[in-house]
Amino acid sequence: xxxxxxxxxxxxxxxxxxxxxxxxxxxxxxxxxxxxxxxxxxxxxxxxxxxxxxxxxxxxxxxxxxxxxxxxxxxxxxxxxxxxxxxxxxxxxxxxxxxxxxxxxxxxxxxxxxxxxxxxxxxxxxxxxxxxxxxxxxxxxxxxxxxxxxxxxxxxxxxxxxxxxxxxxxxxxxxxxxxxxxxxxxxxxxxxxxxxxxxxxxxxxxxxxxxxxxxxxxxxxxxxxxxxxxxxxxxxxxxxxxxxxxxxxx
Amino acid sequence: xxxxxxxxxxxxxxxxxxxxxxxxxxxxxxxxxxxxxxxxxxxxxxxxxxxxxxxxxxxxxxxxxxxxxxxxxxxxxxxxxxxxxxxxx
Numbered sequence: 001x002x003x004x005x006x007x008x009x010x011x012x013x014x015x016x017x018x019x020x021x022x023x024x025x026x027x028x029x030x031x032x033x034x035x036x037x038x039x040x041x042x043x044x045x046x047x048x049x050x051x052x053x054x055x056x057x058x059x060x061x062x063x064x065x066x067x068x069x070x071x072x073x074x075x076x077x078x079x080x081x082x083x084x085x086x087x088x089x090x091x092x093x094x095x096x097x098x099x100x101x102x103x104x105x106x107x108x109x110x111x112x113x114x115x116x117x118x119x120x121x122x123x124x125x126x127x128x129x130x131x132x133x134x135x136x137x138x139x140x141x142x143x144x145x146x147x148x149x150x151x152x153x154x155x156x157x158x159x160x161x162x163x164x165x166x167x168x169x170x171x172x173x174x175x176x177x178x179x180x181x182x183x184x185x186x187x188x189x190x191x192x193x194x195x196x197x198x199x200x201x202x203x204x205x206x207x208x209x210x211x212x213x214x215x216x217x218x219x220x221x222x223x224x225x226x227x228x229x230x231x232x233x234x235x236x237x238x239x240x241x242x243x244x245x246x247x248x249x250x
Numbered sequence: 251x252x253x254x255x256x257x258x259x260x261x262x263x264x265x266x267x268x269x270x271x272x273x274x275x276x277x278x279x280x281x282x283x284x285x286x287x288x289x290x291x292x293x294x295x296x297x298x299x300x301x302x303x304x305x306x307x308x309x310x311x312x313x314x315x316x317x318x319x320x321x322x323x324x325x326x327x328x329x330x331x332x333x334x335x336x337x338x339x
Contacts, residue, residue, distance in 0.1 A: 043304050046305050047310060049309075050312070050313065053308050054309070054313055054316045087335065087336065089323075090335075
């Protein structure tokens with residue numbers, strides 16, 4: 001689990017030097033080489049197996065067919081005895097220092113290993129969840145954008161109906177205008193015809209009155225002065241007679 | 251066993267026969283750039299196998315520290331030789 005901390009710190013490392021840059025680059029070689037894969041493959045769950053912390057499992061697998069399970073341990077024991085007996089590994093003060101340091105390190109790892117591992121896992125988990133949040137947010141906003149787009153397309157279809165309604169409006173306006181003009185025309189025509197009728201009536205009336213006047217004039221002209229005197233004398237005698245009868249009755 | 255013969259320069263180290271070892275080494279790029287590239291490749295392999303995983307263990311850096319200790323012992327051996335307990339082994 002210390003390598004988990006190493007991973008957490010390595011990805012935040014900004015040290016100089018080709019190895020330091022390589023450390024950061026190794027996890028970010030997307031799109032830089034011609035053989036990049038577009039979605040980055042996920043990290044492997046577990047790393048290479050290591051037995052007792054320092055010996056890779058491959059050695060045990062390599063020796064298993066020939067020597068079985070105890071092969072590498074026998075190899076280790078024999079190697080150790082050879083190094084000690086030939087004093088290729090010399091026992092001096094450093095041996096005791098190394099032994100005490102080794103004991104402390106092993107004790108520390110055994111006791112605090114799991115908790116440190118859990119802590120590093122939590123850090124990784126937070127990073128991953130943050131990235132996942134960003135991705136989810138982006139996906140959500142994009143799906144919402146898709147919905148909006150579809151709604152806009154539906155609205156655009158609705159505009160066809162709007163255009164139809166407006167067209168109907170315009171047609172109605174035209175027709176109203178047309179009918180108004182028809183009415184106007186009929187009214188004007190009627191007025192002119194009425195005028196003609198009135199003119200004819202007027203003519204007839206004038207003719208009638210003129211004729212009557214002419215007849216009257218001629219009649220009056222035909223009454224001679226002698227006839228006028230006779231008629232006036234007759235009227236006077238009639239009046240006298242009436243006065244007498246009226247005086248007799250009263 | 252019916253693979254077509256692979257040219258020498260592309261064989262992996264484990265497939266190289268002992269007699270061809272020297273010629274195999276001579277086909278490798280030993281210029282400074284080549285050596286740096288080889289070091290980077292090796293580093294990437296180690297990193298991606300032991301450190302760049304979701305649940306790594308102590309082995310990733312423990313192996314590095316152990317190899318550092320061993321290498322420094324080897325480099326200091328000429329000095330440590332003088333602390334030997336017996337002269338003849």
